Amino acid sequence: DVKVTQSSRYLVKRTGEKVFLECVQDMDHENMFWYRQDPGLGLRLIYFSYDVKMKEKGDIPEGYSVSREKKERFSLILESASTNQTSMYLCASNQISGNTIYFGEGSWLTVV
């Protein structure tokens, strides 16, 4: 079974803090993704990576950055957290030729 692990399930951070969300997949997938999910807005793609050190902006990259130093690990960084970044963050991965993706359990971030 595909396993996408998000190490932090629930976080509470203060405005202005730097936040790291970590994701690890164990299926040797080339592609990895970060989404956020908000009520009424659905899933929105923040960033994706198709190889180590490679990244592309998704639909809502503002306020976020990413890091992919190893194939299995993809990190989402909030340089200076703001209250409007309170959300559920979902990591996902797939093969480069894959037509579907596999999600982690999600990280609930509250910024106060």
Next chain:
Amino acid sequence: QKEVEQDPGPLSVPEGAIVSLNCTYSNSAFQYFMWYRQYSRKGPELLMYTYSSGNKEDGRFTAQVDKSSKYISLFIRDSQPSDSATYLCAMIANSGGSNYKLTFGKGTLLTVNP
């Protein structure tokens, strides 16, 4: 017009009912279609995947695709309380190199009452 439209519900049915969940789309390039199930405070899990028009059955679940009408459906037979979740449709174009571009519906919240 949004690329993918999905009625958000909520949809509430009695146990044992047949459930029909639907999405419409506007992009004729979409070739692959998926349904995800998402339980409360969990990540989406892949439920069904299909790439051709017609029906695909898996136990109590049937995915139906009508490319001519740009319409996909998920049917759940003999619905159970454990089917209570949000169901997301997703689709992707076969445009080589853009395989990251999965487009999601906003999800339909389903409650099956015992």
